[in-house]
Amino acid sequence: MKRSPLILAGIAVLAMAMFALAACDDEDTQAEANEAFCDAAANYIAALRDVQDLDTDSTTEEVEEAADVARDAYDEMIEASAQVVEVRLDAVQDARDDLQTAIDNVGEETSIGDALDEVDDEITNVVSEVAQVLNGVACSVEPSSGDTSSDE
Secondary structure, eight states: OOOHHHHHHHHHHHHHHHHHHHHTOOOHHHHHHHHHHHHHHHHHHHHHHHHHTOOTTOOHHHHHHHHHHHHHHHHHHHHHGGGTOTGGGHHHHHHHHHHHHHHHTSOTTOOHHHHHHHHHHHHHHHHHHHHHHHHHTTOOOOOOSSOGGGGO
16 A cells, blocks of 8 residues: 555655756746745655555544645645746646545444545546656645654
8 A cells, every 4th residue: 555665766766856956046036936846745745645644543533634634735835826837736636635535435334444545546546646746847845744843
């Protein structure tokens, strides 16, 4: 179920390539907007990773908290994107909508383990779409799978 090292390695390669593009950016305000977006996208990926790291021993409260953090990180990413990637975020929005639909379709009787299995592919798709956006923006940020709450 854990694919984060492979995905994170791919994102790291993308981030290094984007660092070279950041050096070519002439407008400081655009670079600052890109950096703010990249940080927010990295936080969203980390929040999604935290959801994926939940297991059958996780409590309902832990699941709800992780989902809240992911929703907040998503909102922050969208807010940061206003100046740099509005058109590019259509695919992320679609993938995120598919994720929300999968979450909404999890039955009340479903175990946490089964629920996590049901949304795993959608989370992977969202991460992939965000990585593609990072590919189009000058990001030098490497998303981590660590706890996002310690960054706040």
